[in-house]
Amino acid sequence: MLDRVETDHVEMAGRSTRPASLLEAMRDRTKALHVTAERTGLVAELLRGRGTVQAYALLLRNLLPVYEALEADLVGHQGTPVVGLIVRPELHRSAAIRADLAQLDATDLTVLPEAIAYVRAIREAGSGSGHPLLAHAYTRYLGDLSGGQIIKKILARSLGLQQQALSFYEFSAIGDIPQFKDEYRGALEQAGAAMAEHDAVVxxxxxxxxxxxxxxxALQQASGLGSRERE
Known part of the structure; x- marks a missing residue:
């Protein structure tokens, strides 16, 4: 999420106090964190139209190893009865990020320690059963399909970026994004029903x-946007 503005995280009226599903439990657990993610760091700068091309490129460079790790571990579990339910190659972002970095001539930027820590966490999630990968797929991909589409429009308008530099937010293999999101949520629910360790995944x-x-x-600071006066 880094670029995470996920419309999924809304409270559902009339539900019981105990979440009825994995998806609902993850929504509940991350509701406050979702608000924080929108209002702090580089994501907040981008949403306010205060980003720069350099900051966007730095974001992509640091997300690349995160997606490479996530996608490698998901594919590694694609034959399993739980994680295999959510493996969707049409969601993979690594190639798109590499294309954007090449377009921006920004392939040699620094990978921050926070990105390395993120990769380490994904690798750990992918060990053993790999069930915690459900949480990372939920956070990244549903964010990309939701808030990421808003950020794409803001970047195009505020930075004058052409489509060739915004491949990260393009899902050309997905014809109907809202329908796909519903199907992916259903796959997460099905995966949750097939496992026991809900608390760990939540x-x-x-x-x-x-x-x-x-x-x-960290990206906000590294890009120099952290010193800007807040609105």
Whole structure:
């Protein structure tokens, strides 16, 4: 999430005090973190139209190893009865990020310690059963399909970026994004019903948000936007 402005995180009227599903439990656990992610760090700068091309490129460079790790670990578990339910190659972002970095001539930027910590957490999530990967897929991909589409429009308008530099937010293999999101939520629910360790996965979702927030704040500082006067 780094670029995470996920419309999924809304309170559902009339539900019981105990979440009825994995998806609902992750929503509940990350609700406050979602608000923090929108309001702090580089994500907040981008949403306010105060980003720069350099900051966007730095964001991409630091997200690249995160997506490479997530996608490698998801594919590694694609034959399993739980994680295999959510492996969707059409969501993979690594190639798109590399294309954007090449377009921006920004392939040699620094990878921050916060991105390395994020990668380490994903690798740990992918060990063993790999079930905690559900939380990272939920956080990143549903964020990209939701708030990421808002950020794409803001970047195009505020930075004058052409489509060739915004491939990260383009899902050309997905014809109907709202329908796909519904199907992906359904796959997450099905995966949740097929496993026992809900609490660990829910906490991993909180960890994923915290890692995104930490990276976003570090990127804000590294890009020089952290010293700007707040509105």
């Amino acid at each position: 906490e991993e979702a909180a960890t994923a948000f915290q890692l995104n927030i930490a990276l976003s704040q």
